[in-house]
Amino acid sequence: MRVMGVDPGLTRCGISMVEGGAGRTVRAIAVDVVRTPPELDLAQRLLRIADAAEDWMRAHRPEVVAIERVFAQHNVRTAMGTAQAGGVIALAAARRDIPVMFHTPSEVKAAVTGHGGADKKQVTAMVTRILGLAEPPKPADAADALALAICHCWRAPLIERMAAAEAQAERARRQYTQRLEQQRKAVRG
Template sequence: MRVMGVDPGLTRCGLSLVEAGRGRSVVALDVDVVRTPSDAPLPMRLLAISDVVEHWLDTHRPDVVAIERVFAQHNVSTVMGTAQAGGVIAVAAARRSIDVHFHTPSEVKAAVTGNGAADKAQVTEMITRILALQSKPTPADAADALALAICHCWRAPMLSRMAAAEAMAAKQREAYAAKLKRAKVKAGR
């Protein structure tokens, strides 16, 4: 499974591509950070991110895109920009029928370090070890994008089992509701 990890942002948007092997084996294939000038108009910044992401999607052909889920921060404009960048990326993937999954920062940190409150240095150190990199990925956005991709690789089997269980439960609820309806009709005769 090829996973494109995305740490969305307007000023710096981290992109990564990893391939999952057997077990917890993961290999880094590419990593980059898209930078846009803070004084550029918002539509032009989003377009620049979109252009690079579309090139990545067409070139690398990931099976899935894992994007960091935006959460409440003190700076509303930062949250808005991050959400807008993530939205542009999700749309580009959806146009290509590529599944998109969102992971919270604490899910990513917990998956990679075992601690949902780990700091950036701990995440970067673990990414370097997990991927057997010769040097730490920089800037932090690159390490975060790699962490997102790894998180998804490791969580995907569980997410798949949960989706299957939810589908089975829905099917059983429908069957039970139909059974009750038949019994009600039969009792009313």
């Protein structure tokens, strides 16, 4: 599975591409950080991020895009910018019919380090180790983008099994409801 991991942000937006194989094997294909100057108009900053994401999607052809979900930040302005950057990337993926999955920071940290409260240094160290990189990816946004892609590669099978189980439960519920209705009609005669 080829996953594009995105650590959204207006000033620095981490983008990565990872190939997931059998079991928990993952291989880094590419990683970069898209930077936009704060003095640039917001719409132009978002356009630059969207253009970079579209270039990545065209060049690397991901099967899914994994974006960090904006969970909570103390600075509302930062949270808004992060959400907007993630939104334009999700839109670019949707235009190409590429599924988009959102993962919270704690899900990503737990998947990569085993602890949902890990700090950036721990995440970077584990990403470097998991991918067998010679050097830690810099800046942290690059490591976070790789961590998102790794997280999705490892969580996707569970997500698919959960969706299948939910669909099966819904079918069983509908069948039960239909049988109940048929029995009621038979009793009313």
